[in-house]
Amino acid sequence: MFERYIQHWNLDVDGEPITTHFSALLPVRVTGEPAMLKILKHDEERTGSEVLAWWNGEGAVRVLDRLDDCLLLERATGERSLAEMARGGADDVATSILCETALHLHRHRSAHPHPAVPTLREWFEPLRVSPLATDGLLKKSSMAANHLLSTPQGEVLLHGDLHHDNVLDGGIRGWLAIDPKGLWGERTFDYVNILRNPVSFFGADPARLSHRIDVIAGCASMRRVRLLQWVVAFCGLSAVWCLEDSAGVGANLQEAESDLAMVESALGLLEGS
Numbered sequence: 623m624f625e626r627y628i629q630h631w632n633l634d635v636d637g638e639p640i641t642t643h644f645s646a647l648l649p650v651r652v653t654g655e656p657a658m659l660k661i662l663k664h665d666e667e668r669t670g671s672e673v674l675a676w677w678n679g680e681g682a683v684r685v686l687d688r689l690d691d692c693l694l695l696e697r698a699t700g701e702r703s704l705a706e707m708a709r710g711g712a713d714d715v716a717t718s719i720l721c722e723t724a725l726h727l728h729r730h731r732s733a734h735p736h737p738a739v740p741t742l743r744e745w746f747e748p749l750r751v752s753p754l755a756t757d758g759l760l761k762k763s764s765m766a767a768n769h770l771l772s773t774p775q776g777e778v779l780l781h782g783d784l785h786h787d788n789v790l791d792g793g794i795r796g797w798l799a800i801d802p803k804g805l806w807g808e809r810t811f812d813y814v815n816i817l818r819n820p821v822s823f824f825g826a827d828p829a830r831l832s833h834r835i836d837v838i839a840g841c842a843s844m845r846r847v848r849l850l851q852w853v854v855a856f857c858g859l860s861a862v863w864c865l866e867d868s869a870g871v872g873a874n875l876q877e878a879e880s881d882l883a884m885v886e887s888a889l890g891l892l893e894g895s
Contacts, residue, residue: 624648627659627692649697656697657686666803669739673779673804681726682799683792698798700791705820708786713824714837716786720816721841723789723797728778728809739779742807743771749859752866759885763858766851770808775848780805780812785819810848813838814856818884826883832891847895853888857881 623646628635636656637649644667648659662668671693675685684696707716746767749755755764781788782803792798805811817824817834824830831853839846864878 658697669804698790698792702791704786739804767855785815826887
């Protein structure tokens with residue numbers, strides 16, 4: 623799978639391959655420097671690659687070169703992990719780093735990415751049309767999404783999946799984002815996945831959620847209520863994705879339950895606001 627690209631760029635293999643549903647990756651070295659080969663398998667990854675190239679290494683890993691559906695990427699080799707930091711008692715620090723990364727990525731740039739990225743309205747369509755969202759918590763999620771999407775504030779190019787495992791320690795380059803989805807919409811959306819992660823660690827405990835909301839609102843200069851509304855909307859969308867998946871068992875159902883618990887906690891905090 624990788625041999626053509628190893629030869630094309632005269633690379634040295636520097637680790638074992640990693641295969642996911644969306645891509646295949648291989649750690650390599652180019653002229654002695656660490657890099658990563660990434661073969662794209664999905665349109666979502668192709669859009670993300672255009673976004674990475676547009677960011678041009680500002681707050682994200684650099685795209686060093688590209689051949690067809692294969693990227694040669696800068697590889698972040700620092701030893702620090704935001705997920706381990708959060709689990710080790712420094713969650714506020716990890717959250718602040720993620721907020722700073724988001725702010726850096728959201729800065730205005732002179733040109734728009736190509737091709738055009740999906741909008742949040744398009745992204746949320748499965749929630750808006752789902753028969754699951756006609757009552758209960760998912761109906762409230764759908765209503766929150768309709769309100770937010772009809773009153774956008776501060777629209778920017780979004781990462782779309784910004785969380786602890788998608789921001790890596792780049793050493794002297796600082797913290798670097800990887801694996802963007804690439805979306806266009808309100809900047810507040812990009813902070814919701816911070817609250818949903820690290821996976822299976824914080825859960826939907828209202829006190830913990832409230833504290834983390836306060837940390838993000840302070841770091842990113844945004845309204846607490848607005849962020850809670852986005853939690854209600856996006857966690858509902860995520861639950862619909864999981865519940866409507868044809869393999870909606872096991873891990874999918876567990877993730878849906880976790881998302882719905884966050885919806886309930888966020889709604890409770892909104893009622894108390």
